[in-house]
Amino acid sequence: MDLSTISLGQYTFIQNAFSFGLAVMAAASLFLWLSRSNVAPAYRMAITISGLVTAIAAYHYLQIMLSWEAAFSVTNNSISETGYPFNQAYRYVDWLLTVPLLLIELILVMRLSRSETVSKGVWLGGAAALMIILGYPGEVAEDAGTRFTFWVLSMIPFIYIVYQLVVGLKGSIAKQPENVRGLINGAATLVVISWLFYPIVFLFPLIGFTGGGAITAVEVGYTIADIVAKAVFGILIFTIALRKSEAEGGAQA
């Protein structure tokens, strides 16, 4: 990433986007944990984990923001690099934890049988972790060939997860109460759509989309995708849990 092409306006805009990400994620955690007792006990673990995902993300947005600030020096309205590298890898550390957990949120809120919960959790969570691990060597590689190779490898678990969400969960979704079937389908679709952003952005440097404008698009885009995939998704999981609790007569709200 060539940070020398970043203008002062772009620097500030990206800094604001990271701060916005931090605030949204932290607020989502507080909301989810404070509202946890509103859902029936059977769904509380899904809400606990939803709040964990956004809390982990809030921590990483703080780290990303501090790393961004450390990479630049601003004086008299001019910006220069300090030489301290902007640590893009915080995103991978975050995803390694949060991506498996947010698939587990979705499985938990469906309240499948214990064996199905465990097997789907292990397979989807494992595939998600593998996807992130395989993406990382490509992200930090200097040459286009390595970047592309690991993109292809990472896409294998990615496609497996998308297939499971679109086709594999169909049977389980059909068995959900009617008042939440649409919402659960919506949550699965939200994951698939928000996730499409990541492999596309990963390819940007390969197609020559670099420089200040590209960096701004990527960092702001990642932040929006993360907010949709974690905070908006978490609120959706909470809504599903609340509706199911009401339908089962266990709602407290």
Added chain:
Amino acid sequence: MDLSTISLGQYTFIQNAFSFGLAVMAAASLFLWLSRSNVAPAYRMAITISGLVTAIAAYHYLQIMLSWEAAFSVTNNSISETGYPFNQAYRYVDWLLTVPLLLIELILVMRLSRSETVSKGVWLGGAAALMIILGYPGEVAEDAGTRFTFWVLSMIPFIYIVYQLVVGLKGSIAKQPENVRGLINGAATLVVISWLFYPIVFLFPLIGFTGGGAITAVEVGYTIADIVAKAVFGILIFTIALRKSEAEGGAQA
């Protein structure tokens, strides 16, 4: 914003105002969350969100205060600029989150039907977000024409929201229990009056009201308006929730 006109006395006064804002907002969050169980379960989400609004504002007052301190260097009782820009945009990042949420507080405490809650939440919350997004390009613009153009654009959703609060909610307010009708009207009026401050201040640079005195008036004025619109408003929402809980026999206090 020409920071070179700020005197040491003004610098300290504004810094104290930001610290005051942070303390009030954080205290309001703690009060609201600690008192949440005093109201009936149906009103707890309104209180949770009221506390979130002030918590998000507390975080942004911390960021604003740190940015203010980074913009100045004080030695031997003389003040100079460091060249690091004071990040005024944190206010917009804050408003983008908190302004939709505080309209949602008001809707939630009214306990309308689910469809009415969703539709009013989406329309008022969406208009509020649009208002903030349209204000931002004007705030960061260098020339008066752009500032004025975005002021006009931002006033369209602003007027829509004011109209909804003054006229659109009339029917729903009339259906509220008599013991809280005055309070809910008061909360809507509080929003309208405290919000009038923002578009007026936005025009200050256009009418030549700049320099240290103007910056002090704007920053202290924003802080007071934020405290009224978020912390005082939140306490009002809590009072409404408490009265309604008592009337419905669900109060715990």
